Structure formats: C-alpha cells, structure tokens
Amino acid sequence: MPPHISRRTFLRNALRTSAVLGSIAISGAGYSLYAEPNWLSIDHVDVPILGLPAALHGLRIAQLSDIHASVEISPQQIAQAVAATLHEQPDLIVLTGDYVSHGLSHVPDLASFANLQAPLGVYAVLGNHDHWTGAPERIAQTLTSYGIQMLKNTHVRIQSGGAADLWLAGVDDVWEQGADLAAALRGIPAGATTVLLAHEPDFADIAAQRGIQLQLSGHSHGGQVRLPWLGAPILPWLGERYPIGLQRVAGTQTQVYTNRGIGMVKPAVRFNCRPEVTILRLVHT
Numbered sequence: 001m002p003p004h005i006s007r008r009t010f011l012r013n014a015l016r017t018s019a020v021l022g023s024i025a026i027s028g029a030g031y032s033l034y035a036e037p038n039w040l041s042i043d044h045v046d047v048p049i050l051g052l053p054a055a056l057h058g059l060r061i062a063q064l065s066d067i068h069a070s071v072e073i074s075p076q077q078i079a080q081a082v083a084a085t086l087h088e089q090p091d092l093i094v095l096t097g098d099y100v101s102h103g104l105s106h107v108p109d110l111a112s113f114a115n116l117q118a119p120l121g122v123y124a125v126l127g128n129h130d131h132w133t134g135a136p137e138r139i140a141q142t143l144t145s146y147g148i149q150m151l152k153n154t155h156v157r158i159q160s161g162g163a164a165d166l167w168l169a170g171v172d173d174v175w176e177q178g179a180d181l182a183a184a185l186r187g188i189p190a191g192a193t194t195v196l197l198a199h200e201p202d203f204a205d206i207a208a209q210r211g212i213q214l215q216l217s218g219h220s221h222g223g224q225v226r227l228p229w230l231g232a233p234i235l236p237w238l239g240e241r242y243p244i245g246l247q248r249v250a251g252t253q254t255q256v257y258t259n260r261g262i263g264m265v266k267p268a269v270r271f272n273c274r275p276e277v278t279i280l281r282l283v284h285t
Contacts, residue, residue: 032225032269038077040262041274042084045246048285049193049213050253053164056193056282062090062118063278065199065218066098068129068263069106079112081262081277088279092120092158092166095148096218096259097127097173097199104133107142114146120158122148123168127199127219128175136173151197153180155188169212170197175238179203185210193282200238201258204247208254215256216280220244222260226272244273 062085067078085093093116100106116122130139140150149156151170158166167188172178179198188194194214196207201217220239223232235243242256249256260276 032271036270036274039274041276043276044279046281046283048283050285052282052284055160055164056166057284059282060090061280062093063216063259065096065259066221066261066263068098068101069109070101072268073263075109082112082115084277090118093118093122094197094216095124096197096216097125098129099139101129123151124148125151125170125197126173128173131173131176153183155184167192167194174200174203201242201256202238204242204249204256208249208252212254218259218261220258222273224264224270224273
C-alpha cells in the first residue's frame with residue numbers, strides 16, 4: 001500500500017468498501033425479488049406487415065402470457081395485468097399459455113380473466129406448464145367459462161368491419177408435441193393475413209415455412225434475468241432462438257413477438273426484464 005496510508009486507515013476503508021458492495025448486492029437481490037417482479041410494463045409495439053390490407057392497418061392486439069399463478073404471483077398481480085390490458089382498449093386480446101405453474105390449486109387465482117373483453121374477442125392457447133398440471137382440459141374449461149375462446153390446432157376468421165379479415169390460428173403446446181399447424185391453418189385462404197398463437201417462440205421456424213406473417217409467443221419470460229451486454233444467461237428449450245421482443249425469421253417475412261410474461265419460474269426473480277403486457281399495432285408496409 002502507499003506509504004502515506006496507514007494499515008488502520010487501509011483496513012477501515014476496505015471494510016467500508018465491503019459494506020457498500022454488500023449493501024449493493026443486498027439491494028439488488030431485494031430489487032430482483034420484490035421490486036421488478038411487481039413493476040408491470042405496458043409495451044407498445046408497431047408490427048410492420050408487408051401487404052397488410054388497409055382495413056387492418058392500425059388493428060391493436062393486446063397480448064398476455066405466462067401468468068404462472070402460484071405462491072409467487074398473487075391474484076392481485078394478475079388483476080393488475082388484466083386492468084392494464086382493459087385500460088388500453090385493444091381491438092383483440094390474446095393469451096399465449098402457462099396460466100399456472102404447478103398443479104391446479106391456483107387455477108381460481110385466474111378469476112379476473114372473466115373481466116377480459118374486446119370488440120373482436122379474447123382467444124387463448126395452452127402452454128407446457130398447463131399440460132404439466134396433468135389436467136390441461138381443466139384449465140381450458142376454466143378459461144372457456146370466462147368467455148375466452150380456446151384455439152387448439154384450429155383458427156377463427158375475425159371480421160374487423162373493413163374489407164379484409166384477419167385469420168387467427170392457434171396450436172396446442174409444442175413441447176408436449178400437441179401442435180398441429182396443418183390442422184390449425186386448414187381452410188385459411190392462401191395469402192390471407194394470419195396471426196398464429198404458439199406458446200413456444202422457436203416454433204416460428206416452422207410457421208415461417210407456411211408463410212405466417214406474425215407469431216405471438218411467450219414461454220421464455222425473456223430469460224427473467226438479462227445482464228448488460230450479455231443478455232439472458234439461461235433460456236428454456238424452444239425459447240432460445242427468439243427469446244424476447246419482435247424478431248424476424250431469417251430469410252422470410254415471418255415475424256415473432258415473444259412476450260416476457262407476467263409470472264416467473266424459480267428462481268422467482270427478475271432483473272432488467274420487467275413483466276409485460278404488450279399492445280401490438282399492425283401497420284402496413
């Protein structure tokens with residue numbers, strides 16, 4: 001050490017530095033455990049779609065995903081996300097899976113979903129955690145009882161009031177090998193504007209082969225922890241290629257938007273990756 005700094009001063013400064021660093025670490029842990037998981041973000045995203053019919057320009061789709069109702073995610077947090085969605089007054093609402101984390105005991109925590117409504121309807125698909133409860137049909141029935149239409153390898157034709165329609169398709173969970181894209185798209189006219197709901201985002205590589213313009217997904221939670229310059233250290237299977245936000249499948253016109261979700265899987269922390277309600281606006285390009 002420099003001769004003008006005494007050993008006592010050096011040790012005192014070292015202890016102070018350690019205390020400060022320890023406080024920062026503790027504060028960071030507290031932030032990741034308690035602050036950011038409750039700091040809901042409303043993300044507005046314009047999605048440019050080549051050849052989008054003029055009648056669909058400006059159509060607003062709200063997306064909720066990965067609720068993961070559990071001891072870590074309270075009914076109040078779910079209700080907050082629902083209220084934030086309704087406040088945006090979207091044309092259409094979609095839900096992209098993983099409504100509970102484990103078992104069925106927290107299915108009643110989804111009761112605020114009964115408030116979801118939009119002029120063009122509310123639609124949903126299941127995720128891997130819903131299947132892992134062992135009773136995915138129970139979750140589907142619950143959502144249906146709230147007026148939410150389940151899309152299990154099928155589609156709906158949504159008439160927006162203009163000269164063109166939007167076709168909304170949904171596949172069952174990819175991880176659990178339930179997805180049947182051919183069945184979901186059967187009957188949709190060639191070249192029609194089609195949005196696909198698929199829980200796992202990496203399914204976009206398959207969707208691109210069928211010319212899907214936009215896939216909406218969840219599953220990855222954005223990684224839950226995203227480090228500066230490094231991104232997410234851990235990502236789940238089928239959520240590694242398109243883990244967050246709006247991305248394009250290379251060499252195609254297919255885009256996929258991956259929602260960061262409302263809930264979490266363990267460890268139940270978030271850092272630089274806030275829970276999200278997305279408002280996607282389709283725009284002509």
